[in-house]
Every structure is written in structure tokens, then in C-alpha cells.
Amino acid sequence: xxxxxxxxxxxxxxxxxxxxxxxxxxxxxxxxxxxxxxxxxxxxxxxxxxxxxxxxxxxxxxxxxxxxxxxxxxxxxxxxxxxxxxxxxxxxxxxxxxxxxxxxxxxxxxxxxxxxxxxxxxxxxxxxxxxxxxxxxxxxxxxxxxxxxxxxxxxxxxxxxxxxxxxxxxxxxxxxxxxxxxxxxxxxxxxxxxxxxxxxxxxxxxxxxxxxxxxxxxxxxxxxxxxxxxxxxxxxxxxxxxxxxxxxxxxxxxxxxxxxxxxxxxxxxxxxxxxxxxxxxxxxxxxxxxxxxxxxxxxxxxxxxxxxxxxxxxxxxxxxxxxxxxxxxxxxxxxxxxxxxxxxxxxxxxxxxxxxxxxxxxxxxxxxxxxxxxxxxxxxxxxxxxxxxxxxxxxxxxxxxxxxxxxxxxxxxxxxxxxxxxxxxxxxxxxxxxxxxxxxxxxxxxxxxxxxxxxxxxxxxxxxxxxxxxxxxxxxxxxxxxxxxxxxxxxxxxxxxxxxxxxxxxxxxxxxxxxxxxxxxxxxxxxxxxxxxxxxxxxxxxxxxxxxxxxxxxxxxxxxxxxxxxxxxxxxxxxxxxxxxxxxxxxxxxxxxxxxxxxxxxxxxxxxxxxxxxxxxxxxxxxxxxxxxxxxxxxxxxxxxxxxxxxxxxxxxxxxxxxxxxxxxxxxxxxxxxxxxxxxxxxxxxxxxxxxxxx
Numbered sequence: 001x002x003x004x005x006x007x008x009x010x011x012x013x014x015x016x017x018x019x020x021x022x023x024x025x026x027x028x029x030x031x032x033x034x035x036x037x038x039x040x041x042x043x044x045x046x047x048x049x050x051x052x053x054x055x056x057x058x059x060x061x062x063x064x065x066x067x068x069x070x071x072x073x074x075x076x077x078x079x080x081x082x083x084x085x086x087x088x089x090x091x092x093x094x095x096x097x098x099x100x101x102x103x104x105x106x107x108x109x110x111x112x113x114x115x116x117x118x119x120x121x122x123x124x125x126x127x128x129x130x131x132x133x134x135x136x137x138x139x140x141x142x143x144x145x146x147x148x149x150x151x152x153x154x155x156x157x158x159x160x161x162x163x164x165x166x167x168x169x170x171x172x173x174x175x176x177x178x179x180x181x182x183x184x185x186x187x188x189x190x191x192x193x194x195x196x197x198x199x200x201x202x203x204x205x206x207x208x209x210x211x212x213x214x215x216x217x218x219x220x221x222x223x224x225x226x227x228x229x230x231x232x233x234x235x236x237x238x239x240x241x242x243x244x245x246x247x248x249x250x251x252x253x254x255x256x257x258x259x260x261x262x263x264x265x266x267x268x269x270x271x272x273x274x275x276x277x278x279x280x281x282x283x284x285x286x287x288x289x290x291x292x293x294x295x296x297x298x299x300x301x302x303x304x305x306x307x308x309x310x311x312x313x314x315x316x317x318x319x320x321x322x323x324x325x326x327x328x329x330x331x332x333x334x335x336x337x338x339x340x341x342x343x344x345x346x347x348x349x350x351x352x353x354x355x356x357x358x359x360x361x362x363x364x365x366x367x368x369x370x371x372x373x374x375x376x377x378x379x380x381x382x383x384x385x386x387x388x389x390x391x392x393x394x395x396x397x398x399x400x401x402x403x404x405x406x407x408x409x410x411x412x413x414x415x416x417x418x419x420x421x422x423x424x425x426x427x428x429x430x431x432x433x434x435x436x437x438x439x440x441x442x443x444x445x446x447x448x449x450x451x452x453x454x455x456x457x458x459x460x461x462x463x464x465x466x467x468x469x470x471x472x473x474x475x476x477x478x479x480x481x482x483x484x485x486x487x488x489x490x491x492x493x494x495x496x497x498x499x500x501x502x503x504x505x506x507x508x509x510x511x512x513x514x515x516x517x518x519x520x521x522x523x524x525x526x527x528x529x530x531x532x533x534x535x536x537x538x539x540x541x542x543x544x545x546x547x548x549x550x551x552x553x554x555x556x557x558x559x560x561x562x563x564x565x566x567x568x569x570x571x572x573x574x575x576x577x578x579x580x581x582x583x584x585x586x587x588x589x590x591x592x593x594x595x596x597x598x599x600x601x602x603x604x605x606x607x608x609x610x611x612x613x614x615x616x617x618x619x620x621x622x623x624x625x626x627x628x629x630x631x632x633x634x635x636x637x638x639x640x641x642x643x644x645x646x647x648x649x650x651x652x653x654x655x656x657x658x659x660x661x662x663x664x665x666x667x668x669x670x671x672x673x674x675x676x677x678x679x680x681x682x683x684x685x686x687x688x689x690x691x692x693x694x695x
Contacts, residue, residue: 007249017055050095056082062081064080075287102124110154124148174476190282195264196272206685218582218675266314307453319457334446348475351493360470362524385532389446390506396504534650537556568644583634586671587630590623637667
């Protein structure tokens with residue numbers, strides 16, 4: 001019988017495949033290039049290309065593509081056949097090192113934030129040899145970076161790789177001060193937990209809002225939602241279980257370590273969590289996971305919804321980004337150690353993260369800002385828009401004791417003095433989890449819980465890597481010439497925690513009191529995406545990304561334009577879809593139903609003129625009032641949408657947020673009230689109850 005081990009990674013040109021198919025010297029040369037970040041030699045590239053082509057053809061491939069991640073948030077691919085014409089009307093199957101290394105897709109129609117005019121079409125893709133090629137739909141997919149003809153970054157992969165190099169370089173320098181001179185490289189690792197909804201495909205096809213926007217713009221709550229908390233970790237329905245098994249199998253073929261599947265809180269909501277991987281590979285894998293979730297759902301008669309808030313009144317979907325940092329020698333730098341120097345090292349890296357999050361709260365918020373995620377953040381299902389950190393009581397006590405000079409309770413009271421006395425052992429799970437915290441320490445990693453389910457995890461990890469690199473760079477400068485290294489580390493940990501502990505909050509982030517307390521602490525509360533976007537191009541943030549070569553000022557401003565444009569376009573599509581649904585289906589259905597009720601009243605009175613028909617008359621009055629209000633609300637929304645043409649950029653995003661969204665809420669309020677009184681047979685769309693409880 002075939003086992004998972006038999007087919008795991010079978011569609012990946014992974015290390016084992018390369019070792020078996022490449023000459024030993026070229027395999028070693030490639031590994032050295034990847035490990036040291038050197039330029040790729042063309043002879044090596046030609047050898048890899050030949051081996052890759054032969055392997056792909058054996059698996060039935062006829063085409064290859066440079067698979068890249070533009071600023072659309074999804075992936076892109078341009079397929080090229082292996083064929084090359086020869087005399088006699090024949091073809092050869094060819095694939096060269098040049099074709100492996102570089103592609104040339106049209107760059108004009110991808111988001112560029114004004115960097116590229118439409119007529120400036122040329123762009124380039126460049127192979128990322130640190131991420132394995134794979135086969136999808138009988139096509140060899142080569143993970144690549146994407147840039148414009150003039151060199152500006154147009155994708156999410158390039159700055160991610162740069163940020164990984166930045167944090168590695170700075171972390172290695174700090175580790176060498178601790179005597180860890182054997183460390184040559186540091187990797188950040190990520191494990192993104194993916195939440196999603198599954199609904200019946202026929203219900204999805206019957207709703208324009210789901211088709212065009214990914215979420216329901218109308219929909220009254222069903223009599224039952226998630227109040228009974230009976231779906232979370234509940235028995236998985238057979239049809240859903242079959243989908244999950246099929247999804248796991250396809251992911252495993254691609255070498256994706258899909259590990260955990262379960263029901264989430266809301267009806268029809270589920271989660272898939274992978275094993276940790278190196279950040280750029282984890283990003284690639286998550287993009288593939290989202291694509292396969294949708295494709296395999298279709299096979300099973302489902303529609304997979306990845307929007308952050310597809311249904312009002314029940315939990316939306318997030319994506320928890322579990323982030324850590326490890327050496328090439330196998331040391332997790334966020335794992336507390338058992339001896340003084342390791343504890344000092346752990347605490348130094350810990351306070352580096354604390355400092356980074358505090359100083360760049362705005363960038364952390366920007367990295368998770370979107371029109372969809374605005375519906376989710378701050379509801380009782382996701383962290384609020386205020387960025388803070390959870391450390392747990394024990395770790396907080398250790399840091400507070402270090403600052404105050406007091407003894408800390410552990411296995412006997414121990415005076416805090418790094419590098420001289422042993423810190424109390426700090427086991428992984430001595431504290432509870434805080435599910436309300438945006439950024440929580442969970443034993444040997446941080447869980448960034450603000451991401452929306454449809455997000456590429458590249459953006460948040462670009463920010464995390466870069467801001468931690470900045471903190472470590474400053475630490476190195478402060479420690480490199482210290483005459484008493486242990487004392488200098490102790491003082492630096494104390495000082496850093498004292499200056500940045502305002503960001504640490506172990507309590508209930510949902511509590512109204514926290515909003516007041518956060519304001520007192522000087523923490524940012526960027527409630528909407530346009531508010532967050534405006535901080536992206538602050539001078540300190542441009543300086544940060546420029547310092548490490550992640551983005552230049554032009555690229556920063558282009559991304560700022562893209563973020564605002566994407567937000568405004570998203571809401572514009574939602575508003576016009578809502579107008580269309582109400583004018584063409586909801587209003588006709590409601591007036592038709594009111595006509596039926598009126599006809600019934602007339603028929604009764606014709607049969608018996610003395611009948612008062614109080615109930616029917618009251619219903620007609622209520623229907624008429626709601627229909628009139630709905631029609632007026634739609635008219636106001638249409639005017640606001642038309643007026644939006646007078647704005648652009650950030651002004652348009654703010655106008656959209658402040659003027660269009662409230663009017664959409666008004667329209668929905670009246671429409672949802674009508675849904676509750678119109679006969680279900682006359683309502684033009686599947687209801688929440690039908691979509692969430694009939695799968």
C-alpha cells in the first residue's frame with residue numbers, strides 16, 4: 001500500500017532529486033552558491049536546467065513557467081513550452097540555464113504604484129535557487145523574483161529575501177560577540193496557520209457578492225450562529241473530511257508539510273496549519289496552499305472563502321504567523337537556555353524583538369492592513385488594531401526583576417545578574433496563551449495574530465525581519481567594544497526593556513479599559529487601513545528600509561500608492577456590487593412580495609368587507625417603509641460612489657472609508673431587515689442559515 005512517505009515531495013525538484021540527478025561537483029557548487037548567497041555560475045545553471053527539464057518531462061510536463069508573486073497578493077505565471085523548432089517540421093525539447101535564470105514577463109499590467117507607465121512593458125523574473133522548483137498542472141514552476149526593466153522591485157519575494165539577509169547579517173555579528181563564531185547564517189522561520197470557510201458551490205454561484213468581492217454584502221443573521229460553540233474542534237463532517245484528505249495529499253506531493261486540520265469557531269469554518277519552514281519557502285508554500293484550497297474545493301462541490309469576513313455576525317478568518325529565528329547550527333535564538341550565557345543571549349534577542357515592535361508599531365499595523373481585515377480586527381475573534389506584545393507572567397517577571405535588581409521566583413529565589421548567576425529555568429509552557437494579543441510569545445517563537453486569511457505572509461515577515469535587524473545592528477554597535485561584555489549585556493537588556501516595556505501587555509486586549517490604557521502608554525490606535533497606510537512613508541520608515549536595502553524611497557512611495565489604490569478599488573467594487581444587487585434583485589423581490597400581501601388583503605376584503613386585516617396591513621406598512629428607506633439609502637450610496645471620482649490616492653482611500661462604507665452599512669441594515677420579513681421563497685439569495693448549516 002502506498003504511504004505518505006512514498007509520494008511526499010514527489011512533485012518537487014528538491015535536494016534529494018538534485019543530488020541524484022546532478023554531477024557531484026555541480027551539486028556541491030550549487031549548494032555552496034545557495035548557502036553563501038553567491039552569484040549563479042552559468043555552467044551550474046545549464047546543468048541544473050538540463051536535469052530539471054528531464055525530471056519534469058518524465059512527470060509529463062510540456063511547459064515551464066517562472067512563478068512569481070507580484071503586488072496583487074496572488075501568484076503569476078507565464079507558460080513557455082519546452083519545444084524548439086528544427087528542420088523537417090520537427091521539434092527538440094530544450095531548456096537552457098539562461099531560461100532558468102531569467103524570464104521576461106510583461107510588467108505593464110501589474111501594480112507598480114506609478115513606477116511604470118503602461119507603455120513601459122518590460123519586466124524580468126529571476127530564479128530564487130533557495131526555493132525548490134515544483135510541478136503544478138503538468139507545468140514546471142520555477143520560483144522567481146520580479147522586477148521592472150529599470151530595476152525597481154515589483155514583487156513580494158525580492159524584499160523578503162533582502163530582509164532575510166539583513167536579519168541574518170546582524171544576528172550573526174551579535175552571536176559572534178557571544179563566542180558563537182561557528183554560526184555563518186541565521187534563518188527566520190515561519191509557520192502560517194490558515195483559516196478558511198467552505199460553503200456549497202451552488203450557494204456561492206447564486207450570490208454576486210461572494211463571486212465579485214469574496215464576502216456577503218447582505219445577509220441577516222440566522223437563528224443560530226456560533227453561540228453554542230459546538231463547531232470548534234468538533235467532529236468533522238464526512239464531506240469536509242474528504243476534502244481535507246484530498247487537500248493534504250496534494251500539498252504533500254508538493255513537499256508542503258500540512259500538519260493540523262480542524263473545525264474553527266464559526267459554522268463551516270476550518271483551519272490548516274503546517275510545520276515551520278524557512279521564511280521564503282513558507283511564503284511560497286502558503287501561496288500554493290491558498291491556491292490549492294480553492295481548486296480542490298471545486299472538485300468536492302465546495303467554494304473555499306479566504307476573505308477575512310465573509311459573513312457578518314460570526315468569526316472571520318485570520319492567518320497566525322508563527323515567527324522564530326534560528327542559526328545554521330540548529331539553535332533557536334528564542335529558546336531560553338540552561339546556562340548563563342545562553343540565557344543572556346536569549347534575553348538579548350528577546351528585548352531586540354520588544355524594541356523592534358515598540359519602535360515600529362506603525363509598520364506592523366500597515367503589514368496587516370486591508371479593506372477585508374478592517375472588518376475583522378477588533379472584533380471578538382481577532383486582536384484589536386492596537387499593536388502590543390504578550391510575554392506571559394513568568395518571562396515578564398524575569399525582565400522586571402532584572403530591571404529592579406530584585407530576586408525572581410523560580411526554583412528558589414535567584415538574583416538577576418546575567419552571565420554570573422543562572423537564571424531560573426524557563427520551560428516552554430509555564431504560562432497560558434493569550435488569544436487576544438496581536439503578538440504573543442509562545443515558548444520559543446512569536447505568534448503574530450493580526451494577519452488576514454487572504455494575505456500573503458511576505459509583507460508582515462519583511463517588516464518583522466527588517467525591524468529586528470535594525471535593533472540587532474544597534475545592539476552590536478553598543479556591545480562590540482565593551483570591556484566587560486557580560487556587564488554590558490546586562491545593562492543593555494535592562495535599558496532596552498525599561499525603554500520599551502510599554503508595548504508589553506499580558507491582559508485582555510478586548511477590554512475597553514485597554515484602549516484607554518494603551519493611549520496613556522502612547523501606543524498607536526490606527527483603526528482603519530487608510531490611517532495605517534499614511535504612516536508607511538514616514539521618514540523613519542523610509543530611512544529604515546533604505547538602510548538595509550529592502551526598499552528605496554521610490555519603491556516605498558509606490559507601495560503606498562498601491563495600498564491605497566487596492567483599498568479604494570476593493571470598496572468601490574463592493575459598493576457597486578451592492579447597488580446592483582439591491583436595485584436588480586432585492587427591491588424587485590420586496591416590492592413583489594408587498595404586492596402579494598396587498599393582493600391577499602384585497603382578496604380577503606372582497607370576500608368579507610368587514611375584515612380589518614390588521615396583521616397584513618401592518619406588514620404592508622412595514623414593508624413599504626423599509627423599501628422606501630432602502631431605495632433612499634441606495635440613491636445616497638450611488639451619489640457617494642459617483643463623487644469618489646473627484647478624489648485619488650490617499651484622499652480617495654480616506655473618502656471611501658469615511659463616506660462610502662457608512663452608506664453601505666445603511667443599505668445593508670435596511671436590506672437585512674427586509675430579509676427577515678419577506679417570504680424566504682421570494683428572497684433572491686441563499687440565506688446565512690442555508691449557507692452555513694446545510695453543507
